[in-house]
Amino acid sequence: MNKGISYEEYLEKYGSLTYTNVGTSMMPLLKQGRDLFTVTKKGEKRCKRGDVVLYKKGGKYVLHRIVKVREHDYVIMGDNCVSKETGIRDIDIIGVMTEYKRNGKLHSVTDKGCRVYSYIMSHTPAVRGAAKKAALKLKRVVKR
């Protein structure tokens, strides 16, 4: 049991962390209560577009995908989110997802299917965001 240690300390001690996500921001890749993800400690190298990273923002831990690599920071967005987050620096990133267990099946992020999915997700943030916003608007109109 590892009570009372932070994710950072855990990764420092063991090198990798398998955990579960909370919320729907990484749907359909990760579903709360069903799926698991494994992150390994971030090294010196910068992350790549498409990487799913665990980072700390405002005291909270977030697992989202990098959609743009900039000189001093990253632009990050959850696969099921409408807006992007900016200003996430290398220092904020604790770990990088290496594999995930979806519906009981283990996948490596280097699997071909995962790479294709990652490419689509990281190259279409604007389209996805707009589509999601439109869908939410439509839902509100239908409800009235």
Next chain:
Amino acid sequence: MKLNKEFLIHKTDKETVLVPTGNAAFSGVVRGNKTLGAILELLTKETTKEKIISALKERFDAPEDKIEEDVAKALSELSKIGALDE
């Protein structure tokens, strides 16, 4: 007894990890060896302490009292974190 559905098992070559979902009150990670992995697998179906001990005795070449001790300890720890439906 059975493993609470808000806990997920993850096995690697080296170890077994038990992870709570966001709905569980416990928010840590339980890391264990093959014995814990076997106990957790058995707990995915309704079982008893006696049945677990019996299954492990068949599977592992270890002294009986050591297996009994390990099972009792594991069940006690799992119960403490709310991972068991008893």
